[in-house]
Amino acid sequence: MSLTRKAYRAAILHSIADPAVVGIEASYEYFEDGLLVTESGQISAIGHACELLASLPADIQVTHYQDALITPGFIDTHIHLPQTGMVGAYGEQLLDWLNTYTFPCESQFANKAHAEEVAGIFIKELLRNGTTTALVFGSVHPQSVDSFFEAARTLDLRMIAGKVMMDRNAPDYLTDTAESSYVDSKALIERWHGKGRLHYAVTPRFAPTSTPEQLTLAGQLLSEYPDLYMQTHISENLQEVEWVKELFPDRKGYLDVYDHYKLLGERSVFAHGVHLCDDECARLAETGSAIAFCPTSNFFLGSGLFNLPMAEKHNLNVGLGTDIGGGTSFSLLQTLNEAYKAMQLQGARLSPFKSLYLATLGGARALRLEDKIGTLQPGTDADFLVLDYNATPLLGYRLKQAKSIAETLFVLMTLGDDRTVLQTYAAGNLVHQR
Incomplete structure (x- = not known):
């Protein structure tokens, strides 16, 4: 035996x-x-x-x-490690919330001991809630990803994470440069990608916090390492969507910014997508990209309702995300509770079996890991x-x-x-x- x-x-x-x-x-x-x-x-x-x-x-x-x-x-396709300490922060919508709460909280990850402490708490919370795989944003500091992967490797977990790339429109204490983000990401890829059950995700925070130079280098990393992941945010908040139009006047929309810099693809996961249009859903599906549906944080930050039926119409891969700390629970069961309500408010039904799919096999397909998990x-x-x-x-x-x-x-x-x-x-x- x-x-x-x-x-x-x-x-x-x-x-x-x-x-x-x-x-x-x-x-x-x-x-x-x-x-x-x-x-x-x-x-x-x-x-x-x-x-x-x-x-x-x-x-x-x-x-x-x-x-x-x-x-x-369960598979969580969108979550932020450095925001563990600010879950349930009161009273703001996305852009003010980032400046008031998120950036100061993430600045603490310059300290390796702090990063290690939070990584331990974060992984315990994931496992306590039944999440065995997550697609994780680190902070701008490489040690946030080192600490997370070290803790995940000890338990032989299948996890995906990346260092945030952010070289503008954020406090000076929290920005990198286009070049340093490329160099730091490359070092983390060489150290962790494919080690045990760990995978690396190129992680520009979102279009407004990256210069064209940084987005170009993010696309270059994806071409240099074809089996990498890419994660970022898209069309979460109407104010954010307008800001992207101002910052990138030559592009025809938010998704087109990422498309232009070659960030769409089979392992690309875009969080939220609350305000996507039909053409953008079609383009995401055509490129094999996926959406992380984050109902808890969409409610908490007043962002809006994700249109799951529209995504289904285009056969777009959709996973589920808790989006800690915009989301208020590590539990994908609680996230599904909110997803059901998001559909009800749009006159749509979310069956329990579709919910199970989103939390397991749907997430695995979004991550192209359905042969291994889900x-x-x-x-x-x-x-x-x-x-x-x-x-x-x-x-x-x-x-x-x-x-x-x-x-x-x-x-x-x-x-x-x-x-x-x-x-x-x-x-x-x-x-x-x-």
Whole structure:
């Protein structure tokens, strides 16, 4: 027997396709009494317990959960490490919020000890909330990314991060230069990209804080290392959209700025996209780029409502983002609670199975990692969660009334939060126990 082979028995649910494309019934697999088998950090089998148990060696360790649901680990496609200390900052919309709260908070990351402390807190919060992969903004300081990757590598997590590139329209204490951002990013890429389960993302903060020279060099990095990620913000706030038009009068719109500097592509993720037009959605889809839908921060900062049906019409890849610290919770369950409301306000429906897709396989597809994460298919990484039906008295009582897995899932996404996550596994290792 392999000492690394283990089995987990509970109700099991995972997305296998986008409900918007194949319909709800064909979009998921559900095993009411399921078994998940892992070996050497990967999933080796999934199915009905009554069928799989007989095929296992007698001495294999089987962990049996009562009143629980196993799902893939959640994937957060937009979050800021340096904003952990300013979550829930009062009273501003995007641009004033950046100047009043965000930039001063990020300035503390010049101190390596501070960066290490926050990286530890940040990763614990991700895992406590069931997030096993995140696309992470560092600060402008390279040590913010070093500290994050060092902590993530220790736990063998699949994480993506990058140093912010920002050479204008920010305080002097927080800007780099076009050249230094290129040199620093390149050093981080050489040090971390592809090490273990870590990936690097070229990270211009957003068009207004980068000069044309810096955006040119960001595009150059992507051409030099073809499997890198690129992350930035787009069309979050109407004032921001107007500012971009003033700063880049030669471009036909916000997306065209990024397109001009060769920042669109299959591993490019643009956060928010609240005020995109049809043509921009079409262009994002055509280039294989993705959007990170961040409903919690869109509500909190008064930015607006993301038009998911428009994105679906164009077959645009969409993942889910908590956007800490504009967002107010590390929990993707709570983020889905807000996503549902964002759709309701637009007269649209967000089914629980589409929600599950956004938090797992949709995020994996946005990151081009669907062969590794986002499902529980054999051969993928053993990144999974155990969700506790009795996490709170209200949740336990409410779920006793649930008559289907659809209802159960929706209640978990409406009433659930970090307390719902009983255990988090990454590469087959237990990395959080409530």
